[in-house]
Amino acid sequence: MDILTLGEIKNQKLTRASLEVLSEAKRLANGKKVINVLIGNNLKDFSALISSYGASEILLIEDPSLGEFNSQSYSEILVNIIKEKKPALFLLPANIHGKEIAALVSAKLEISLISDCTDLKIKDNLLEYIHPIYSGKVIAAYQSLTSFQAAALRPNIFPLIEENPNNQAQIIHLSFIPQDNLKIKLLEVLKPKEETLEISEARIIVSGGRGLKEAENFKLLEELAEVLGAAVGASRLAVDAGWRDHQYQVGQTGKVVSPDLYIACGISGAIQHLVGMSSSKCIIAINKDPEANIFKVANYGIVGDLFEVVPLLTEEFKKILTN
Amino acid sequence: MKIVVCIKQVPDTEAYIKINSQKTSIEESGIKYIINPYDEFALEEALRIKEKLNNAETAVITLGAPRTQEALRSALALGIEKAVLIPQEDFILDNFSSAFILAKTVERLGYDLILCGKQAIDDDMAQTGGIIASLLNIPFVSLATKIEFIDNSQIKVHREIEGFTEVFKIKLPAVISAQKGLNEPRYASLMGIMQAKKKIISEIKIQDLGINPENLIKTKLTRLEYPSPRSQGKILDGDLKEAAQKLVKFLREEAKII
Numbered sequence: 001m002d003i004l005t006l007g008e009i010k011n012q013k014l015t016r017a018s019l020e021v022l023s024e025a026k027r028l029a030n031g032k033k034v035i036n037v038l039i040g041n042n043l044k045d046f047s048a049l050i051s052s053y054g055a056s057e058i059l060l061i062e063d064p065s066l067g068e069f070n071s072q073s074y075s076e077i078l079v080n081i082i083k084e085k086k087p088a089l090f091l092l093p094a095n096i097h098g099k100e101i102a103a104l105v106s107a108k109l110e111i112s113l114i115s116d117c118t119d120l121k122i123k124d125n126l127l128e129y130i131h132p133i134y135s136g137k138v139i140a141a142y143q144s145l146t147s148f149q150a151a152a153l154r155p156n157i158f159p160l161i162e163e164n165p166n167n168q169a170q171i172i173h174l175s176f177i178p179q180d181n182l183k184i185k186l187l188e189v190l191k192p193k194e195e196t197l198e199i200s201e202a203r204i205i206v207s208g209g210r211g212l213k214e215a216e217n218f219k220l221l222e223e224l225a226e227v228l229g230a231a232v233g234a235s236r237l238a239v240d241a242g243w244r245d246h247q248y249q250v251g252q253t254g255k256v257v258s259p260d261l262y263i264a265c266g267i268s269g270a271i272q273h274l275v276g277m278s279s280s281k282c283i284i285a286i287n288k289d290p291e292a293n294i295f296k297v298a299n300y301g302i303v304g305d306l307f308e309v310v311p312l313l314t315e316e317f318k319k320i321l322t323n
Numbered sequence: 324m325k326i327v328v329c330i331k332q333v334p335d336t337e338a339y340i341k342i343n344s345q346k347t348s349i350e351e352s353g354i355k356y357i358i359n360p361y362d363e364f365a366l367e368e369a370l371r372i373k374e375k376l377n378n379a380e381t382a383v384i385t386l387g388a389p390r391t392q393e394a395l396r397s398a399l400a401l402g403i404e405k406a407v408l409i410p411q412e413d414f415i416l417d418n419f420s421s422a423f424i425l426a427k428t429v430e431r432l433g434y435d436l437i438l439c440g441k442q443a444i445d446d447d448m449a450q451t452g453g454i455i456a457s458l459l460n461i462p463f464v465s466l467a468t469k470i471e472f473i474d475n476s477q478i479k480v481h482r483e484i485e486g487f488t489e490v491f492k493i494k495l496p497a498v499i500s501a502q503k504g505l506n507e508p509r510y511a512s513l514m515g516i517m518q519a520k521k522k523i524i525s526e527i528k529i530q531d532l533g534i535n536p537e538n539l540i541k542t543k544l545t546r547l548e549y550p551s552p553r554s555q556g557k558i559l560d561g562d563l564k565e566a567a568q569k570l571v572k573f574l575r576e577e578a579k580i581i
């Protein structure tokens with residue numbers, strides 16, 4: 001079965017989540033075609049990279065009006081492509097834009113969509129989609145009843161395949177006539193007050209909770225994060241106290257993250273926090289209370305005062321990372 | 324201005340979820356149900372818009388078991404004017420069929436703005452709002468943190484994404500999904516609760532919408548499992564400096580993350 005994937009470009013770069021989607025598509029394609037779509041303006045040459053992840057065709061749709069995200073025009077383009085190419089499966093990253101597009105496209109085509117998949121398996125010749133429900137307390141398996149199907153893949157879960165620089169994808173430019181009657185328009189993108197790394201696709205997250213005691217003390221975490229090239233996250237109580245902005249909240253009412261490394265400092269490990277981070281590959285907990293729930297999910301824990309432990313860790317990491 | 328809010332009743336975030344013996348659904352007994360937390364932001368936003376505009380009407384709808392009446396009653400207590408229950412029969416619906424039924428209901432009620440939650444914390448799919456929008460052929464913005472009216476036919480919607488804020492201009496009617504940060508939901512007043520008891524919850528049957536949902540189901544849930552437990556970790560002892568050193572060594576040499 002041919003598989004169609006959507007590549008996503010941010011800051012002139014193809015996102016890692018797009019490469020994960022390509023990798024999974026290649027694993028499932030089993031010899032059939034992987035067709036990758038890119039939508040945008042002045043699309044830089046990503047063909048070599050996309051090719052090296054095994055794509056057989058790259059469809060480029062370029063227009064000045066597509067330079068900024070537009071769920072209406074992006075999904076209309078994809079619906080037309082899918083109708084023409086008739087892939088068996090449409091895969092894209094399960095981030096904000098991806099999930100929006102996935103819902104719009106799948107509904108127009110009246111096909112099955114499983115959002116936020118954490119695994120895809122072939123079982124009795126059918127695809128089985130794995131998706132955590134009840135905030136990760138239960139894992140559900142789904143099957144599609146439609147022959148076309150769509151899935152959005154959770155970032156940071158699907159491993160990248162080995163690049164093959166010899167693969168040559170066929171590049172096809174598709175024409176596009178901009179609509180002058182769009183019902184939605186992106187007016188502007190406001191920059192954050194201060195530039196900080198985003199948490200949902202970060203490989204390492206240093207996260208703080210009420211144990212930090214005040215906003216000022218997040219500096220300690222920022223210093224550790226800087227050494228590690230990590231993003232800084234927070235528990236809901238730290239956000240509610242006004243110490244961090246909501247966009248950095250991890251958990252049920254914040255974001256679900258699955259970094260390679262999650263360092264929880266002064267976070268008790270309430271269920272609503274755990275559901276947001278327990279799929280992290282490695283969890284480190286620093287808490288002065290040996291009974292804290294967070295230790296139940298941690299691979300490694302240090303029982304102690306974070307105000308002592310965090311600076312020690314920063315220092316130790318600095319030692320190995322700066323030489 | 325007709326505002327319709329879609330709400331879903333879901334197990335409380337603290338609820339212990341037990342899978343049934345056939346592994347096809349969960350045991351409902353003993354579970355406390357609440358309004359999906361994100362839908363509370365949608366309800367609050369509807370109330371605020373009503374308070375700001377003088378011509379707005381608010382309605383709340385839910386597709387679900389008879390117990391979902393409670394959720395509608397709570398929405399009425401907050402000040403939503405009209406509530407509609409679409410009773411869900413025994414068959415299991417997926418997101419597409421549910422959204423189809425909701426879209427048909429909304430069409431029947433009339434709509435300028437449809438508000439829903441970012442995602443339901445039971446199925447965690449985050450797709451119902453988008454499907455409704457697509458079926459009604461109207462625009463959709465997910466995860467709104469601010470909604471402003473430009474005039475009666477256009478709104479501005481803010482949403483946070485990867486550290487930035489996107490600001491969209493949208494022609495009404497539209498579907499917007501709400502997330503934390505949009506507003507601070509209010510509590511129902513005692514008077515609101517008393518008045519809500521007297522209000523009528525109307526019912527619209529799926530068949531009355533001319534729908535045979537079984538033909539609309541696109542996705543089948545095949546099996547439920549508990550996640551494999553994380554293996555019990557190790558507490559690093561020794562003095563804190565030693566512990567920090569051990570940890571760094573482990574991350575570098577064993578986990579190979581650093």
Ligand SMILES: Cc1cc2nc3c(=O)[nH]c(=O)nc-3n(C[C@H](O)[C@H](O)[C@H](O)COP(=O)(O)OP(=O)(O)OC[C@H]3O[C@@H](n4cnc5c(N)ncnc54)[C@H](O)[C@@H]3O)c2cc1C
Nearest residue numbers: 209210211235236251252253254266267268272273288306
């Ligand atoms: C509907 C709902 C949704 C929710 N959504 C979320 C969510 O998205 N994300 C979320 O995080 N929470 C969420 N919560 C809240 C959650 O239940 C907890 O209240 C919250 O996670 C606790 O935050 P905390 O761990 O920072 O604070 P606390 O529970 O107060 O824990 C602080 C911890 O810091 C430790 N500590 C204190 N001082 C030090 C020190 N000097 N050194 C080391 N350790 C120290 C303490 O031992 C303690 O374990 C939600 C709750 C509800 C009801």
Ligand SMILES: Nc1ncnc2c1ncn2[C@@H]1O[C@H](COP(=O)(O)O)[C@@H](O)[C@H]1O
Nearest residue numbers: 329330386439440442443448449450451
């Ligand atoms: N059965 C339902 N009845 C009413 N609204 C629903 C229903 N299912 C989902 N919704 C709405 O759609 C949102 C997203 O749900 P989901 O796509 O299931 O994550 C929810 O927050 C609700 O606002």
